[in-house]
Amino acid sequence: MKIHGINGLTLLDYPGKMACTIFTGHCNFRCPFCHNATLVLNPDSQPLISEEAVFELLAKREGRLEGVAITGGEPTLNKDLPEFCNKIKEKGLLVKLDTNGYNPDMVKELISRKLVDCIAMDIKAAPENYAVATGLANFNMSPIFESVDLIMESGAKGLIDYEFRTTVVGGIHTENDFIKIGKWLKGAKAYFLQGYREGGDQLKPDGLSIVPVDTMEHYKEILLPYIPNTQLRGVV
16 A cells, blocks of 8 residues: 555544544546645655554554544555455454545445445536546546445445535536435435635645535535435535
8 A cells, every 4th residue: 555644543534433544645536626636646755654654553542543544545546455454454443435436346345345334435526517526528427326326335235334525616516516416316324515625735726716605505405305414514
């Protein structure tokens, strides 16, 4: 695993759990609102953290940590992700995966081998708007649809906990996105609308803006008939 960052203790990245967060490098998307631009575009410029160092940290926090959240970048680009997750599980810890859903084969392997306990999948936009939201032309939605179906079906069977989430960005999203997303994700266990933040290590912030709270609340009201457990997150 190519690990480029670690947060030794967090209550935010694995909701309801005391966790450690692992940051991997590289991503197959180029979302203009991304706040981890360096990890996406030039991860090799960041320090490389060995797996040994990670597990030494986990050992020091034994008895305090409940799980490990793996984020990025896009973690599923790492072919050795299943083996890394297995090592974490052997320590008696839960594993949460953050993913963009573009590698459904990896997601399926992790679920089938019981190597992940919770998945948070980013829903970038309504299907028709995915190319804009991901910064990629001629976007192929098939892997996204496959991952969504797999996660929802696995959640319904009790194999994993999961959530879907969208960072809501002025200049990218409109009311129509959330009408379409609501119909697409109808019956999902949980869906979060996250507030966009300006500044930091962004990819292409020009033309993007924070969405007002009342507009976020309006989008939430649109979604509630389809996904009753729709909530706002990171909205001030």
